Amino acid sequence: MSRIVDFVDENAEDLIKVADAVWDYAELGFQEFKSMGIQADYLESKGFDVTRKAGGIPTAMVAQWGTGEPIIGFLGEYDALSGLSQEAIPVRKPRVQGGPGHGCGHNLLGTASLGAALALRDALLKDGLSATIRYYGCPAEELLAGKVYMAREGLFDDLDVAISWHPGALNSVRLGKGTALNSAKFQFFGKTAHAAGDPHNGRSALDAVELMNVGANYLREHVIKEASIHYVITSGGGQPNVVPDFAEVWYFVRAPRRDQVDHIYERLIDVARGAALMTGTTFAIDFLTGCYEVLINQALADVMWDCLQKVGPPEFDEHDLEFARKLTETFDKSAVDEMKKSPQFEELSELKDQILNDTLVPPRGKGRSGGGSTDIGDVSWIVPTVQMSAACSPIGTPGHSWQNCASSGSSIGHKGMLVAAKTMALCGLELIRNPELLDNAWEEFRKETKESPYKCPFPEGRAFPLDRFFD
Numbered sequence: 181m182s183r184i185v186d187f188v189d190e191n192a193e194d195l196i197k198v199a200d201a202v203w204d205y206a207e208l209g210f211q212e213f214k215s216m217g218i219q220a221d222y223l224e225s226k227g228f229d230v231t232r233k234a235g236g237i238p239t240a241m242v243a244q245w246g247t248g249e250p251i252i253g254f255l256g257e258y259d260a261l262s263g264l265s266q267e268a269i270p271v272r273k274p275r276v277q278g279g280p281g282h283g284c285g286h287n288l289l290g291t292a293s294l295g296a297a298l299a300l301r302d303a304l305l306k307d308g309l310s311a312t313i314r315y316y317g318c319p320a321e322e323l324l325a326g327k328v329y330m331a332r333e334g335l336f337d338d339l340d341v342a343i344s345w346h347p348g349a350l351n352s353v354r355l356g357k358g359t360a361l362n363s364a365k366f367q368f369f370g371k372t373a374h375a376a377g378d379p380h381n382g383r384s385a386l387d388a389v390e391l392m393n394v395g396a397n398y399l400r401e402h403v404i405k406e407a408s409i410h411y412v413i414t415s416g417g418g419q420p421n422v423v424p425d426f427a428e429v430w431y432f433v434r435a436p437r438r439d440q441v442d443h444i445y446e447r448l449i450d451v452a453r454g455a456a457l458m459t460g461t462t463f464a465i466d467f468l469t470g471c472y473e474v475l476i477n478q479a480l481a482d483v484m485w486d487c488l489q490k491v492g493p494p495e496f497d498e499h500d501l502e503f504a505r506k507l508t509e510t511f512d513k514s515a516v517d518e519m520k521k522s523p524q525f526e527e528l529s530e531l532k533d534q535i536l537n538d539t540l541v542p543p544r545g546k547g548r549s550g551g552g553s554t555d556i557g558d559v560s561w562i563v564p565t566v567q568m569s570a571a572c573s574p575i576g577t578p579g580h581s582w583q584n585c586a587s588s589g590s591s592i593g594h595k596g597m598l599v600a601a602k603t604m605a606l607c608g609l610e611l612i613r614n615p616e617l618l619d620n621a622w623e624e625f626r627k628e629t630k631e632s633p634y635k636c637p638f639p640e641g642r643a644f645p646l647d648r649f650f651d
């Protein structure tokens with residue numbers, strides 16, 4: 181334990197450099213060439229065997245060290261979000277006007293997992309233990325795609341455990357399962373015509389998109405309450421006096437379980453079919469990605485919580501608190517008040533007066549669904565998976581925000597990242613030292629997945645639509 185803590189502390193400067201570089205590159209999903217590059221170079225320089233372009237995905241990588249079993253996988257991410265460019269200061273100031281920024285802290289996410297892989301290797305060498313350690317550089321989490329594609333290539337199949345984390349406002353272990361999702365673009369094809377001269381000869385693809393949206397909005401009323409359907413129109417024609425022969429709408433369908441998403445998605449396709457029929461158009465589906473809800477492994481969560489208690493929370497100083505106070509002033513106060521009144525928060529009375537979480541929050545809300553989706557979901561149905569969170573931003577920081585980006589580039593984010601690296605490495609070491617812990621995790625996993633083994637949500641035979649996310 182102390183060796184792992186010391187190792188991360190001794191290498192903190194290097195890790196912070198990597199995290200800051202990735203923060204600075206702020207590359208969007210599937211474009212993380214520099215971010216992957218710096219992590220691959222670093223791990224190579226430390227003796228890891230690195231496969232770049234893993235599974236044929238340009239910005240995916242797998243770095244490996246050691247031999248034999250168990251095979252411990254640390255999952256990292258490094259993609260940014262559009263429009264959230266921000267200096268590491270607590271007032272709004274973009275580094276690049278309109279540019280991308282790390283508004284979800286993935287610069288910290290990947291780097292802590294990489295740090296955990298290195299710290300665990302160091303501990304194994306010292307203890308004379310053998311195992312295989314892997315760091316997975318997973319692209320495009322924000323597109324809910326990277327790990328789904330990597331899973332389809334079988335990159336996680338031989339793992340004994342997947343360990344990861346996500347930067348957050350609290351120091352805890354994840355027990356919530358999020359939502360499963362499908363992401364697809366519906367493209368309608370009509371016939372162009374002069375909109376005033378001979379509209380009877382035209383068939384409007386835009387009409388089809390609009391009618392599909394009307395249908396989808398009525399569909400919302402008749403799906404389970406926990407499901408959500410959202411869309412944006414990505415193409416709606418050129419100018420009003422030309423009947424558009426092409427229009428496109430991009431849909432997300434979310435629900436607590438994968439099979440529920442499948443069911444609602446089939447009904448959405450019926451709505452598209454109806455819209456095409458009504459407008460005399462045809463349509464095609466450009467399926468981008470689908471992902472599972474997270475399968476929580478309680479046995480692993482218990483081990484991780486134990487490790488987090490040993491490592492302890494980040495120690496923030498007056499400088500961090502000052503930064504947090506200023507940043508908090510920019511939050512929507514009513515939204516924060518509302519959050520603090522929620523039943524989940526009510527139970528956490530010690531947080532009421534905290535700006536930065538410098539305590540540990542016992543894992544709660546097992547199986548709670550709702551909110552966003554993550555492609556870690558897919559990994560969690562292939563191999564027992566555990567995810568913690570460490571405080572990298574003030575309590576109440578909005579998700580996917582410039583404030584989150586600012587904090588992810590500050591010493592607050594760095595401190596949370598180091599806690600995560602230590603805890604994840606320690607978790608790996610505990611699992612290697614005590615094989616019965618892994619046996620328990622697998623027993624639980626097998627029971628949970630017996631009825632519904634993992635099936636890639638991606639249509640068979642479809643090539644990765646890497647270029648389709650950005651047009």
Ligand SMILES: [Zn+2]
Nearest residue numbers: 284286321346
């Ligand atoms: Zn994220």
